Amino acid sequence: MxxxxxxxxxxxxxxxxxxxxxxxxxxxxxxxxxxxxxxxxxxxxxxxxxxxxxxxxxxxxxxxxxxxxxxxxxxxxxxxxxxRVVTGGPDPTAARELGRGLARLHTAGAPAFGAPPPGGPADAYIGQAPMHNSPGVSWPVWYAEQRVLPYLRRAVDEGTLRPGEARAVEELCDRLPDLAGPAEPPARLHGDLWNGNVLWGADGHPYLIDPAAHGGHRETDLAMLDLFGCPYLPQIVEGYEEIAPLRAGRPARIGLHQLFPLLVHTVLFGRGYAEQALAAARSALLL
CATH class of the missing domain: 3.30.200.20 (Phosphorylase Kinase; domain 1)
Known part of the structure; x- marks a missing residue:
């Protein structure tokens, strides 16, 4: 039909x-x-x-x-x-509910890092950018090969990043097993969790829209909320930790997890995001 x-x-x-x-x-x-x-x-x-x-x-x-x-x-x-979700405005109570909900979402799990939703395609999208979902066992290896390097190569090929600048990101990928922190099981991620994809319902509850869902590391969703700003983010994290406490050292790893969305924005929107991606990579190398 x-x-x-x-x-x-x-x-x-x-x-x-x-x-x-x-x-x-x-x-x-x-x-x-x-x-x-x-x-x-x-x-x-x-x-x-x-x-x-x-x-x-x-x-x-x-x-x-x-x-x-x-x-x-x-x-x-x-x-x-x-x-259609009728929207209102954010408040601390709804923010804590969002944090608790994200914790439950992540702990619902996924079959593997990179696993698409059941029935979902391997070749998906994050925003307007293609995103390939190819399952992997080791998060550091999968994150480097499937989330960071493809967008880095595209940025270099298109001239948005110079080859010499790309070395900092490549070095970070090589060192990811040592920088990634304690091992985590695959989490069920929204995958594109910037503030614009959070709706604060008029009913007082938060809603998520426009996912790029896949199996990944739970800190990635939280890092994206931090990257583009989200109302009452401290309350979101407080609510999250009520359900699923985060591992020690997470604040220092935020930039590492932001590297993926920053490189996606680099290929979509240009040089300004390239500078942020390089800063995130260089900062993460200091861990």
Missing amino acids: SSPTDPAAAAALHTGAAVSAVRAGSGALRVVELVDGRTVMVKENRAPQATRAEATGLMWLADAESVRVPTVFGWDERWLVTE
Whole structure:
């Protein structure tokens, strides 16, 4: 069956309800009102695997029964139809709830580092950047080979980073087994956990959207929240540690975990992020 040609048809197909109105959302999103009183979000993705990755990622996060995510009503090769979350504002109570939920999400686990969600594609996305999910056993080796070096090579090939500058990142990858801290089991990650992917619901609960879900190291999600800023981050960490205390030395490892998203932003947005990535690598080498 071919994919619907417009967001109204996609909403009707995947919810089973007639559409009363469609209005613009941000970017590729459309807000669709249904005659039964519900309002849903319809997202058009650039590639079938992007839709599949996002839909299966949301469902994998939901299966952990930890942090709230929008309900997935349905998806196809072009459209993703989800619940609309009515937003409010952050507060310390919701932040602690988010921290506790993230701890439960991470401890729900994954089959391996790099494992995609069940039914999810190996070739997925983080934001607009391709992201390959290839399972590995050792987190330091997997993180270097599957998360850091691919984006470093692309940045060098495109001239955003000079080869001489890349040596600091390559040295860090070589030393990762000694710098990574205590071994951790694979965690179930959101995978793209910047502040914009946290919704503070009008119902007082936090929600997560737009995952790049995979098995990884739990400190990576927390480091990304720290990188781009998140309201009440200390309360989030406090709530997290109520459920799953973090290993000693985590603050010193934040830059190491931020290197991946900084390199992703380098290939997407240019030289300003390259400078931050190099600073993070050089700082991590001092551990």
